[in-house]
Amino acid sequence: MTESDYLQQYDQKEFDTPLLSVDSTLFTYHENKLKVLLVERSAHPDLGLWGLPGGFVELQHDQTLEQAALRKLEEKTGVIPPYIEQLQTIGNATRDKRGWSVTICYTSLIAHQVCAVSIETVKDAAWVNVADLEAMKLAFDHQEIIQIALQRLREKALYSIVPAYALAEKFTLPDLQQLHEVLIGKPIQKKSFRRRIEQADLLIDTGEKRQESGRPAALYRMKEQSGKYTFVRNLEG
Amino acid sequence: MTESDYLQQYDQKEFDTPLLSVDSTLFTYHENKLKVLLVERSAHPDLGLWGLPGGFVELQHDQTLEQAALRKLEEKTGVIPPYIEQLQTIGNATRDKRGWSVTICYTSLIAHQVCAVSIETVKDAAWVNVADLEAMKLAFDHQEIIQIALQRLREKALYSIVPAYALAEKFTLPDLQQLHEVLIGKPIQKKSFRRRIEQADLLIDTGEKRQESGRPAALYRMKEQSGKYTFVRNLEG
DNA sequence: ACAATAGTGTCTCTGAGACAATATGCG
DNA sequence: CGCATATTGTCTCAGAGACACTATTGT
Numbered sequence: 001m002t003e004s005d006y007l008q009q010y011d012q013k014e015f016d017t018p019l020l021s022v023d024s025t026l027f028t029y030h031e032n033k034l035k036v037l038l039v040e041r042s043a044h045p046d047l048g049l050w051g052l053p054g055g056f057v058e059l060q061h062d063q064t065l066e067q068a069a070l071r072k073l074e075e076k077t078g079v080i081p082p083y084i085e086q087l088q089t090i091g092n093a094t095r096d097k098r099g100w101s102v103t104i105c106y107t108s109l110i111a112h113q114v115c116a117v118s119i120e121t122v123k124d125a126a127w128v129n130v131a132d133l134e135a136m137k138l139a140f141d142h143q144e145i146i147q148i149a150l151q152r153l154r155e156k157a158l159y160s161i162v163p164a165y166a167l168a169e170k171f172t173l174p175d176l177q178q179l180h181e182v183l184i185g186k187p188i189q190k191k192s193f194r195r196r197i198e199q200a201d202l203l204i205d206t207g208e209k210r211q212e213s214g215r216p217a218a219l220y221r222m223k224e225q226s227g228k229y230t231f232v233r234n235l236e237g
Numbered sequence: 238m239t240e241s242d243y244l245q246q247y248d249q250k251e252f253d254t255p256l257l258s259v260d261s262t263l264f265t266y267h268e269n270k271l272k273v274l275l276v277e278r279s280a281h282p283d284l285g286l287w288g289l290p291g292g293f294v295e296l297q298h299d300q301t302l303e304q305a306a307l308r309k310l311e312e313k314t315g316v317i318p319p320y321i322e323q324l325q326t327i328g329n330a331t332r333d334k335r336g337w338s339v340t341i342c343y344t345s346l347i348a349h350q351v352c353a354v355s356i357e358t359v360k361d362a363a364w365v366n367v368a369d370l371e372a373m374k375l376a377f378d379h380q381e382i383i384q385i386a387l388q389r390l391r392e393k394a395l396y397s398i399v400p401a402y403a404l405a406e407k408f409t410l411p412d413l414q415q416l417h418e419v420l421i422g423k424p425i426q427k428k429s430f431r432r433r434i435e436q437a438d439l440l441i442d443t444g445e446k447r448q449e450s451g452r453p454a455a456l457y458r459m460k461e462q463s464g465k466y467t468f469v470r471n472l473e474g
Numbered sequence: 475a476c477a478a479t480a481g482t483g484t485c486t487c488t489g490a491g492a493c494a495a496t497a498t499g500c501g
Numbered sequence: 502c503g504c505a506t507a508t509t510g511t512c513t514c515a516g517a518g519a520c521a522c523t524a525t526t527g528t
Contacts, residue, residue: 001281003281003282003283003284003334010335015293016296017254017256017257017293017294017296018257018294018296019254020254020255020257020339044238044240045240046240047240056252056254057254057255057328057337059253059254059255059330059336059337062330063329063330063331064328064329064330065326065327065328065329065339086325086326088323089302089323089326089341090302091294091301091302091341092300092301092302093296093299093300093301094300097240098247099296100294100296102257102302102339102341104326104328104339172480173480173481174479174480174481188518189517189518189519189520190480190481191481191482191483191484191517191518191519191520192516192517192518192519194481194482195516195517196516196517199515199516209526211479211525211526211527212478212479213477213478213479213526213527214477214478214479214480214525214526214527215478215479215480215481215524215525215526215527216479216480216525216526217479217480217481218480218481231516232470232471232473232474232490232515232516233469233470233471233489233490233515233516233517234469234470234517235517236469236517236518237469409507410507410508411506411507425491426490426491426492426493427507427508428490428491428492428493428508428509428510428511429489429490429491429492431508431509432489432490433489433490436489446499448498448499448500448506449505449506450499450500450504450505450506451498451499451500451504451505451506451507452497452498452499452500452505452506452507452508453498453499453506453507454506454507454508455507455508468489469488469489469517470488470489470490470516470517471490472490473490473491
C-alpha cells in the first residue's frame with residue numbers, strides 16, 4: 001500500500017485515544033499579592049468547582065496548542081497575554097472521571113490592570129490570591145498544576161526577570177524587586193538586584209518617574225528579548 | 238443532569254480530537270561521541286524513514302504518559318533507562334499528514350553498554366551520532382525535536398550533572414568532564430569542574446580505580462538525588 | 475527639618491577561570 | 502627515568518550579600 005492509499009482510508013475514530021485538553025495558569029501581581037485566574041466550571045464533570053481556564057482544542061480553528069491556550073485566555077480576559085510558556089503535560093488514567101486524559105499546561109503572565117475590567121464583567125472568572133488557594137477545592141488536578149507552575153515561576157525569579165511580564169508595561173525597579181521577593185519568599189538586597197539587571201542591560205529607562213511617597217522612582221520597560229535572558233549566577237534560593 | 242448521569246452517557250468518540258503520541262529522545266555517550274537512538278518506521282506515514290522511538294498510548298496498559306514512553310524505550314533497548322524527563326509537547330495541524338497531531342516528547346539517558354547488545358539484535362533500531370544527524374531526513378518533525386532536546390541537555394550540562402546518566406553506573410570524573418565538554422562544545426577547567434562536584438557532594442567514591450594509560454582515575458557513582466541538584470552558578474556557556 | 479522611599483558606595487565572600495605543580499600508574 | 506593522565510594548589514576576577522550612605526520628593 002502506498003502512503004497516499006493509506007491516508008485515503010485512514011479513520012482516526014478507529015483508535016482509542018485519551019481526552020485531550022489545554023489548560024493555563026495565568027498569574028498577575030496586584031497590591032503586593034500574586035494572583036491566579038480561575039474560572040467556574042459550567043459543565044460536568046466537576047461542575048460548579050473552580051479550575052483553570054482551558055478546554056479542548058478546536059481542530060478547525062486552532063493551528064497550534066499554544067494558540068488554543070491563548071484563545072481560551074483571550075475569551076476570559078479580553079486580551080492576549082504578553083508571556084506564555086509551556087509548563088508540563090499531565091496525562092494518566094485517573095485524573096478525569098471520564099477516562100484517560102491528557103492536558104497540556106501553559107503558564108502565562110499578564111499585567112493586572114489591562115484585564116481587570118474585563119474579568120470583573122465575567123461572572124465565572126476571578127483572580128484568586130495564591131495564598132488563598134490552599135483552602136480551595138479545585139477541579140481535577142488543577143490545584144497540583146498551579147503548584148507546579150508556581151514552583152517554576154519561583155525558580156525563574158532566581159535567574160531571570162520573566163516575572164516582569166506580570167507587571168504593567170512601565171514599572172519601577174522596586175516594583176519588580178518586590179514581586180521577586182514575594183515569589184522567592186525572602187528579601188533581596190536591592191543593590192544585588194539592581195546591579196545584575198543593569199549589568200545585563202535588560203531594561204529601558206523611559207525617562208519618566210513615578211511617585212507615591214518619598215523619592216520618585218524611574219519607570220522602565222522591558223527590552224524585546226529580556227524574558228529569555230538567564231543570569232549565570234542565581235540569587236540565593 | 239447529575240454528574241453520574243453525564244458520565245453514563247458520555248461517549249468520547251463524539252468529539253474530534255487530535256492524534257496523540259509519545260516520543261522519546263534517548264541519548265547515550267560512547268567513544269567520545271554523543272548518540273541518539275533512532276528506529277526505522279515500519280508503517281505509514283513516513284514508512285521507511287528513521288525517527289524517534291515512540292507511538293500511541295495504550296489506554297489499557299499505560300497508567301501515565303511517562304510509563305508509555307518508558308514502555309516504548311524498553312521494547313527497543315531491553316532495559317528501562319535511569320533518567321527520563323518530559324521535554325516538550327508539540328501539537329499543530331501540520332506535523333502529521335493524517336491531521337492535527339500532538340506528541341508528548343521525553344528526553345532520556347542511558348549507559349551505552351547496558352543496551353548495546355540488545356540494540357544490535359534489533360534490525361530497526363540504531364544509535365546515530367548526533368554529529369551525523371544533520372545529513373539525515375527523519376520522520377515527521379523529529380529532527381527538530383532532537384535539536385530541542387540537545388539544546389536542553391546542553392543547558393543542563395552548565396548547571397547540573399544530569400548528563401552523568403548517559404555514563405555507566407561507575408564512571409571517572411574525567412569521563413564526566415569530557416561528556417560535558419562535548420555537550421558544551423568547549424573545554425572546561427578541570428579544577429572548576431571537580432571543585433563544584435565535590436563541594437556539592439554529588440558523587441560517591443567507590444574506592445575502585447580505572448586505568449587506561451597514565452595515573453588511574455577514581456571511579457564514582459551518583460548519589461540518589463544528584464540529578465535534581467542545580468548549581469547556583471553556571472559554567473560559562 | 476523630617477519622613478519615606480529611591481538609588482549608590484564599598485567591603486566581604488564564594489566560586490569559576492587560569493594554569494602551574496604534584497601524584498601515580500605504565501613502559 | 503620518561504610518558505600519560507589524574508589530582509591538587511593557588512592566584513585572579515566577577516558578581517552576590519551586607520549594610521551604610523546619599524538623593525529626591527512631600528509635608
